[in-house]
Amino acid sequence: MDATTFRTVFPRQLRFWAFHCTLNALPSFCIALTILKLWKSPSAVAAMLCATATFIVLYATFTSLVEPLADENHVLARSLKLGTKIRSWISGLSLLVAFTPAVSITPDFWCGLISVSLTNALFKSAGGSADLYNAGAGGANAGFSPVYVTTMLEGFILSFILLMISFFTVMFVQTRDRKRVFEVAEPR
Numbered sequence: 001m002d003a004t005t006f007r008t009v010f011p012r013q014l015r016f017w018a019f020h021c022t023l024n025a026l027p028s029f030c031i032a033l034t035i036l037k038l039w040k041s042p043s044a045v046a047a048m049l050c051a052t053a054t055f056i057v058l059y060a061t062f063t064s065l066v067e068p069l070a071d072e073n074h075v076l077a078r079s080l081k082l083g084t085k086i087r088s089w090i091s092g093l094s095l096l097v098a099f100t101p102a103v104s105i106t107p108d109f110w111c112g113l114i115s116v117s118l119t120n121a122l123f124k125s126a127g128g129s130a131d132l133y134n135a136g137a138g139g140a141n142a143g144f145s146p147v148y149v150t151t152m153l154e155g156f157i158l159s160f161i162l163l164m165i166s167f168f169t170v171m172f173v174q175t176r177d178r179k180r181v182f183e184v185a186e187p188r
Contacts, residue, residue, distance in 0.1 A: 010064040017059040020084050024162075025052045027094035027108040028154060034099060036116075036142070044142040051151035055159075079173050083166030087158075107161060108154075115154035119146055 029048055038044040063069040068076040094106035103109050123146060 005070070006064050009070045010060060013064045013070075014056070014060040017056050017063070020088060021052055021056045021059060023088050024091045024158065027091050027098050027106060028112050028151075028158075030095065030098040031103060031106075031109055031112055035103070038142055038147065041142045043144040044147040047144045047147035048151050051148050051155060054152065055155045075170060075173055075177070079170040080166045082169040082173065083162055086165050086169070087162050107158070111154045111157040111161075112150075114157060115150045118153055119150040122149070
């Protein structure tokens with residue numbers, strides 16, 4: 001891909017991913033603020049916002065540089081967009097239960113729980129504290145680094161889920177395209 005094509009595709013991708021990454025981060029953000037009480041720590045809130053911005057830039061850059069994803073008519077780009085819409089619906093439904101006891105049925109809750117556990121284990125193996133979120137202090141002492149790492153890990157797990165959804169939508173998109181081709185090719 002040349003620089004001119006990148007300059008024309010990147011702004012469109014940046015707008016798309018800014019909307020979708022923000023929407024998809026909202027349930028996890030709400031869960032972290034309420035369950036981990038991270039609303040008490042400005043550095044934790046900043047870390048979550050920075051990690052979300054990192055994903056926006058990563059997705060926009062990746063989908064602008066990789067040729068099939070940069071071409072909005074390619075089956076892979078359309079499948080990723082459809083997968084993103086499905087994941088957005090899941091996020092919207094998760095947001096509805098984020099402040100209720102039913103929060104544990106959301107993928108964001110489980111991905112966050114796995115991410116917190118991995119981050120605690122990672123920092124503990126490096127000689128740090130075993131409880132980075134200091135549950136006793138109600139999240140007030142949560143630092144930037146562990147929250148950023150946790151948010152990035154959760155983002156990668158959720159991105160894997162998005163890629164799995166998109167993988168399955170490829171079959172749907174290809175079947176729909178084939179059906180349209182056969183409908184056009186049939187004499188009437």
